Amino acid sequence: MKVIHRNPPASLAALAAAARHQAREAVREARRAAFAAEADPLFFKVQRGEATSAEYDAKVAEIRARLPYPDEDPHG
Numbered sequence: 372m373k374v375i376h377r378n379p380p381a382s383l384a385a386l387a388a389a390a391r392h393q394a395r396e397a398v399r400e401a402r403r404a405a406f407a408a409e410a411d412p413l414f415f416k417v418q419r420g421e422a423t424s425a426e427y428d429a430k431v432a433e434i435r436a437r438l439p440y441p442d443e444d445p446h447g
Contacts, residue, residue, distance in 0.1 A: 394441045395440055409434060
């Protein structure tokens with residue numbers, strides 16, 4: 372008779388948690404890059420009076436909507 376070894380539920384839960392963490396970290400890094408490339412320059416323009424804080428806030432909201440965290444509702 373052949374014995375089939377199955378992963379215990381705890382192992383599956385750990386794998387799922389690791390996958391969620393990895394997905395969240397990937398989004399965090401993508402957001403970091405987007406903020407650095409798109410929002411940060413706009414922030415400094417706001418500081419110099421060359422752009423409005425509303426433009427900056429819109430850019431931040433756009434980045435967050437474009438790159439939502441896996442466990443986050445992108446619309447609220």
